[in-house]
Amino acid sequence: MKRTLMAAVSVTAMTAALAACGTGDDGSGSSGGGGSSDSLTVWLMDGSAPESWVTELNQAFEAEHGVKVNVQIQQWDGIQERLTTALSEDGTVDVMEIGNTQTVGYANTGGLAELDAFADQPWNQNMLAAAEVDDTLYAVPWYGANRVVIYDKKIWEEAGAEVPTTRDEWVTALETIRDNTDAEPIYLPGQSYYVLGGFIADEGGSFAVEDGDAWKGSLNTPEGRAGMDFYAELQSFSNSPKDNDEASPQQSIDVVPGGNVASWIGLGWEANGAITAIEGEDGSKGEADFGYFPVPGKTADQLGHVFLGGSNLALNQRAGNPEAAEEWLTLATSQEWAQKFVDAQNGGVVPNRTDVTASPEAGSFAEAMVASADVGFLPPLTTGWANVETVPNPIKELMTKSLNGDDYASAAEAADAEITTRINRE
Template sequence: MKRKLIAAIGAAALAATVAACGTGDSGGGGGDSLTVWLMDGSAPQGWLDELNAAFEAEHGVRVDVQIQQWDGIQDRVVTALSEDGTVDVLEIGNTQTVGYATAGGLADLGGLADEPWNENMLASAQVDDTLYAVPWYGANRVVIYDKSVWADAGAEVPTTREEWIEALELIEEHTDAEPIYLPGQSYYVLGGFIADEGGAFAVENGDAWAGALATPEAEAGMDFYRELQAFSDSPTDNDEASPQQSTEVAPNQEVASWIGLGWEANSAVAAIEEQGGEADFGYFPIPGKTADEPGHVFLGGSNLAVSERAGDKDLATRWLRMATSREWTRKFVDAYDDGVVPGRADVTAEPAAGSFAEAMVRSAGAGFLPPLTTGWANVEAPPNPIKELMTKALDGDDYRSAAEEADAEITARINRE
C-alpha cells in the first residue's frame, strides 16, 4: 500500500504537470466539515477511519479526507493554498514544506512547537525558527542482501565501511553473484557518504546558497561511492529507477546486495515469488566509518500542515494535533506494515527483529536532509548536476574540475526562485 508514497519520498523536484484534484468534493472545510488532503498510500485505512471517528465524535464535524496522487501535486497544492477554504489540513513532502511556507501558504503552528518532535525531521518543518508544519513520519534506505549468497561467500554483516568492502571482496572472490548493484547516479546514497565526511551538497553563503561539491569532504564521499560502485555491473549513467532495481534488476540477475527502500524490498520479494522463486533477504543499516554510528541516510518523509486560508484554522489545528499526538502516533506506527520512523521523539518504533523496518529505524538517527530552501527543486530538476558529476567521476574525469562546474550550476539554480 505504501509503494507510491515511498517511491516519491525525496522527490523535491516538484512536478510540473497539472492534474485534477483527488477524490471527494473540491470544496474546503468550515462550519460542520473539515477537508484533509493526504497522499495516496500514506495513512493505513484502519488508523484513518478510527482517528476520524474519534475526532468527529468529539467535535461534531465531518472529516472529508481527499486522497491525492504525487504526480502533479505541486500545481494542485499551489492552487489550493491560494484559495479560501479549499483545504484545511494537508500532507506535504518534507523537502517541499519550506517552499510552501516561504510563499505564505501555510499557517503558523507555533502552538505545537513544544511537542517532542523528532529533531532530524523538525528542520524541514521550520522557516526562521517558526513552525509551519509538524513531522509526521519518515523512511530511509538500508542495504538489502541475499542471505544465501553471503553465507556461501563466508561474508559477515558489516558494521563499518571497511568491513563492508571486505564482505564484497569475499562475495566477488567466492561466488558468481554481483557483489552489490549500485547505479552510477544514486545521488541520495552519495549524499549520505558526503554527510559522513561532514560535507553537504550546498551550503548557505550569507543570504544565498552555494554548491559545495568541490570540497575535500564531497570528494572523499565520492571516492567511497566509487569504491563501492566498482563492485557493480551497473552503467555509470543510470539511477535507481531506470531500470527499477527492485523489479527489473534484483529478481532477474544474481545480485548479492543493493541499497533500497522498504517498498522496493517488498516489490522485489513479490517479483521473485511471481517467478516461482523464494526471496531470502536480510537487511542492515548502511555502515558508517566506525561501528559507533551507522552511515548517514536521506531521511525522506511527510509533514502535516494547516493552510493559511483554511475554512477553520483552529479546527484544522485540532485535527492535526490529534493525528500527531503520542496516542495516535503510536497507533499509526503499529498500523504501518512497511515500517516507519515516527515524527515524535516520545514514540519508539518497535519493528520485528531481522525486518527491513528494524534496520531502517536503527539508521534513522543518522538521517540527513538536502538544503531546505525553495530553490533546491531547481537543482533536482533534470539534468541534475549532481548526477552528471557522479557519472563523470566514475568515468575517470578530473573530480575537482567537474565538481567546480557542478557547483556553478547548483549555485545558479538554488538561488533562483
C-alpha cells in the same frame, strides 16, 4: 530575512494501503470542497497511512467534535500543481500532507498557516528541521523513512560473507562475494546521488553550504571528494551503467527480480516491491529471502548517514474550517495517535515524536531503518533546491564524470558553479 529550510526528499510511496475515509474520495485526486462548520477536508497521499488508523482516528475525532472528516487521497504525481491551486483558493482543503522538500516553498508563498502553538511538542529534531522556516513552524512532522542495505541471504551464505558493521567490513564482504560466487556483489547505479550525499555527510560535508545571504555548491571540497571516492569504490562492484539512477530502470522491480544481485540500497517500499515481483502477489512464484542492515559508517560505533525522507502535515492558511483543522492536527500528531500510527505500520516508519517508540520485528527492513534514523542527513535547501534537482542534475553529472575517470576537481568545480546558480534562483 532570508528563509531557509533543511529538508528531506519526499517519500514517493509507502507500503501500506490507504483507503478513503469520509466522503468524496474516488481515488482520482480530485480536490473537492473544503471544510465548513460541520465538515473538514484532509488530503493524504496515496499509501501514507494504514486504512485502519485513518478510520479509527476520524471516528474518534467526529465523536468528540461533531465534525465530519472528508479524507481525499492524492497521488504524488502532479501533487505540487494541485497543492499550488488549492492553496490559492478559499476553502479547498483544510489539512494536507506535504513532502518534506515541498514545505519551504509553500511556506514562502504564504500558503501555510503558522503552527507555533505546536512548537513545544517533543518532535524528532531531524524531522522538525524540515518543518521550520526562520524558526517559525509551518508544518509538523508526521513520519520519516530512509534507505538500508538489502541483501540476498542465500548468496551471502554461499559466499561466506559476513554482515558488516563498518565501511571496511562492507568492502570485504563485497570482495568475498565477488571472489566466491558469480553474483553481482552490489547493484549500485552511477547516479544514486542521495546515497552519495550520505557518504559526503559521513565526512562532515554537504551538497551546498550557506554563503552569507546565499548558498554555494560544496562538492569541490575534501569532504566531497572523499564521499565520491567511497561511492566509486562500492560502484566498482556493480554491473550497473554509470549514467543511470535507481529509478531508471527501477532497481526493485526491473533489476533485482532478475536474480543474481547479492545486495542493493533501497527504501522499504522498494524492498516490498522486489519481494512481490519475485514471489508473485500470492507467493506462488518463488521465495525472496532478504536480509537487511543499516548503511555502515567509518567505525563500528557510528552508522553511516542516510537521507531521511518523509512527510509533514500542514494547515491551509485559507482553510474553510481552521479551528477544526487545528483540532484534527492536534489529535493526529498526539502521543497516543502517533504511537498508534507507528504500531499500525509495524514499526516501518521513523516516529515523529521522541515519546513514541518503534518496535519493528527482529531482522526486518524496519529494524535496520529505525537504527539509522538518528543519523539521517538533510541536505541544505532553500526554495531553489528544486532547481538543482531538475534535469540535468549537476550532482548526477558529476558522479558519472568521476566514475568515468574525469578529473574530480574540474568536474566538481563545474557542478558547484551550476548548483550555486540554481539554488539561488527562486
